[in-house]
Amino acid sequence: MKLEEALKEIGLNEKEAKIYLAVLEIGRGTVQSISQKAETKRPNTYVVLEDLRKKGLVSLINESEKVTYTAESPKKILEAQQKKEKIMKENLPELLAIFNTQKEKPKVRFYESEDRLVDLYDDIFKSKKVDIFGSINSISASILDKIWWSLEKVRKNKIEVREVLQADKESIDYAKKYSSENHKIKIAPESVIFPSDNILYENKLVIFSYKDIPMAVVIESDDVATTYKSMFEIMWGNLE
Incomplete structure (x- = not known):
């Protein structure tokens, strides 16, 4: 790796790297001699030298009417990096707590x-395990026509699906037709109503509503998903 590239890797910008190397090579020089060595414009060189001085990488020397700059040891760069690393390590626990x-x-x-x-349905059925409670009757007919492919995906990819469905005719007919070893379907008591389609997968709860305007809310949360999965397990365990 070229020296200039190495300096850029550890945090100096292109002009800082170029000018620091120029000062390092000539040992000591005026703004003019450094700008000539670095092949940079004099006003820019002065600004960058001041930035390097603030970083502790060059020193300014006043001699009567002449001002010169000299480079500090490259070890200063390593020391600065080690200091930053030490500060980061000391504050990492608090930063991680916030994160x-x-x-x-x-x-x-x-x-x-x-x-x-x-x-969204497409994303759901990329998962290996999906739990659903709802009603076929609650799903918009036009959307239902567009998502029948998901049943083929469940069959072909052996996705583990469990559904608890409302006891309406459409859901009962659906259960009879599509129940399989990896696609288990149970029918809830007639007193149970599911106005929305509710799906649990990964760490997400998805609530579909088709009343008036079709919409869905996705809540991504380990706690929320665990809570609803526990509720689903109770419901599933109490049904035949």
Whole structure:
């Protein structure tokens, strides 16, 4: 790796790397001699030298009417990097605590329009395990026509699907037709109503609503998903 590239890798910009190397090579020089060596414009060279001085990589020497700059040892760069690493290590636990707090907050996304809902179903059935409670009757007919392919995907890819469906005719007929070893379907008591289609996969809960405007809410949260999966297990275990 070229020296200039190496300096850029550890945090200097292109002009800083070029001018630091120029000062290092000539040992000591005026702004003019350094700009000539670095092949940079004099005003820019002065600005960059001041930046390097603030970083502790060059020193300014006043001699009567002449001002010169000299390079500090390259070890200073390593020491500066080690100091930054030490500061980062000391503050890492607190920074991670903030990161994890934000990470644990549920992420909520809203989807509207039939095309976006169909895309969402496509994402759901990329998962290896899906739990559903709802009603075939609750799904918009036009969307239903667009997502029948998901049943073939379940069969072909052996996706583990469990469904608890409302006891309406459409759902009962669907259960009779599509139940299989990896696609298990149970029918809820007639007193149970599911106005929305609810799907659990990975760490997400998806609630589809087809009343008035088709829409879906996706809640991505380990805690929320675990809660609803536990509720689903209770419901599933109490049905034949």
